[in-house]
Every structure is written in C-alpha cells, then in structure tokens.
Amino acid sequence: DTAVSQTPKYLVTQMGNDKSIKCEQNLGHDTMYWYKQDSKKFLKIMFSYNNKELIINETVPNRFSPKSPDKAHLNLHINSLELGDSAVYFCASSPRSRSQPQHFGDGTRLSIL
Amino acid sequence: AQTVTQSQPEMSVQEAETVTLSCTYDTSESDYYLFWYKQPPSRQMILVIRQEAYKQQNATENRFSVNFQKAAKSFSLKISDSQLGDAAMYFCAQWDSGYALNFGKGTSLLVTP
Numbered sequence: 001d002t003a004v005s006q007t008p009k010y011l012v013t014q015m016g017n018d019k020s021i022k023c024e025q026n027l028g029h030d031t032m033y034w035y036k037q038d039s040k041k042f043l044k045i046m047f048s049y050n051n052k053e054l055i056i057n058e059t060v061p062n063r064f065s066p067k068s069p070d071k072a073h074l075n076l077h078i079n080s081l082e083l084g085d086s087a088v089y090f091c092a093s094s095p096r097s098r099s100q101p102q103h104f105g106d107g108t109r110l111s112i113l
Numbered sequence: 114a115q116t117v118t119q120s121q122p123e124m125s126v127q128e129a130e131t132v133t134l135s136c137t138y139d140t141s142e143s144d145y146y147l148f149w150y151k152q153p154p155s156r157q158m159i160l161v162i163r164q165e166a167y168k169q170q171n172a173t174e175n176r177f178s179v180n181f182q183k184a185a186k187s188f189s190l191k192i193s194d195s196q197l198g199d200a201a202m203y204f205c206a207q208w209d210s211g212y213a214l215n216f217g218k219g220t221s222l223l224v225t226p
Contacts, residue, residue, distance in 0.1 A: 033213060041202055045213035056213050098146055098208040099165060104158035
C-alpha cells in the first residue's frame with residue numbers, strides 16, 4: 001500500500017531518446033509535484049499540479065512536459081534527452097494546505113549515456 | 114526569492130551523542146511552515162519534523178527536536194542519542210509562496226561507532 005509510487009526506479013537510456021516517468025498517489029491529495037535532484041543532491045521544484053491544473057512551472061526546458069490525467073496521477077515526459085538531464089526525479093503529493101508536509105515517492109534515477 | 118541555507122555540508126557525530134544541524138531561511142511572510150527531511154542512502158525522502166511559525170513551542174519527535182528562532186530566522190535540528198541509522202542527508206525546507214518546497218543544499222551526517 002505504497003503512498004506515492006513512481007515507475008521506473010531506474011532508467012538508463014541514450015541521448016536523443018524520449019522517456020516517461022509515471023507517478024501515482026493513493027493518499028487522496030489534491031496536489032502533486034515533480035522535483036529534480038542533481039548530482040550534488042540539490043532538490044528543486046519543476047512542476048506542481050493541483051486537481052489536474054498546472055500551478056507551478058519553474059524554468060525547465062520545454063522538452064519536459066508533465067501530464068495529469070486525474071488528481072491521483074502525474075506523469076513526466078521528457079523529449080530529446082540530453083546528458084544534463086541525468087538526475088534523480090522525485091514525485092511528491094500533499095494536501096493543498098501549506099501546513100501539511102509533502103509525501104515523496106522513492107525517486108527515479110535517470111542516466112543518460 | 115525565498116532562500117534556505119544550510120551552512121554545514123557535512124557533520125559527524127559519535128553514536129549516543131547529540132548533534133545539531135543548522136538551517137537559516139528568508140521570508141517576508143508572517144505565517145509559514147518549516148520542515149526537516151531525511152534522505153538515507155536508499156534515496157527515500159522521509160519527513161523528520163515540522164514546525165509552524167506561529168507556534169512558539171519548538172517541535173519534538175522522539176529523539177529529534179528543533180530550535181526555532183523566528184526573529185533570527187533560524188531552524189536547527191537537534192538529534193539526541195544518535196544511532197547508526199541516523200546517517201543520511203538532512204534537508205531543511207520551507208513552503209514557498211508558490212506552493213512548493215524550497216530546499217536547502219543539505220547536510221550529510223556521518224555517525225561513527
């Protein structure tokens with residue numbers, strides 16, 4: 001009964017390919033997020049969705065496109081992968097209230113060859 | 114932009130001893146929320162403790178407690194009776210005005226027997 005699950009856990013692919021990472025939460029939360037953790041462990045918000053509506057879209061290349069088919073799912077599609085995209089990508093969810101913590105998935109390690 | 118600063122990239126503590134991890138933040142809001150997350154080598158992001166700014170009382174969760182100094186914008190984490198399982202990266206985070214977590218760069222904690 002994993003609260004926030006993302007698949008796959010590891011993704012190894014070549015430059016130029018297109019890949020997707022899926023995320024699902026069973027906590028009934030309204031808001032979902034994608035964070036990127038770089039090689040120095042720095043975590044930075046990429047996108048945030050509330051009830052399927054995009055509310056945060058930080059400065060990321062437009063090769064990254066989030067898709068939320070319903071409020072329990074937030075997928076991340078990446079086109080034309082580049083070496084610099086290698087990182088760990090975390091999905092998270094929370095209630096709308098800022099008083100509540102975010103719950104994170106286990107991360108997807110993306111390695112670009 | 115709001116910033117969260119963790120000035121200690123690495124810390125070391127002996128088992129059973131106490132260690133304090135520092136965090137400072139910057140905000141113009143009067144009501145906000147602060148969090149400490151733990152990231153062990155397994156890569157999971159685990160909530161350690163949460164502090165609500167309008168509460169004067171420092172939050173405590175078992176061996177983990179915070180020293181929240183609102184005027185100084187300081188939010189340090191104290192770990193008492195350190196255990197080998199406490200070895201991890203620790204991230205201080207603040208809800209930013211855009212409804213996402215703003216993380217510090219993390220402190221790597223080493224626990225020695």
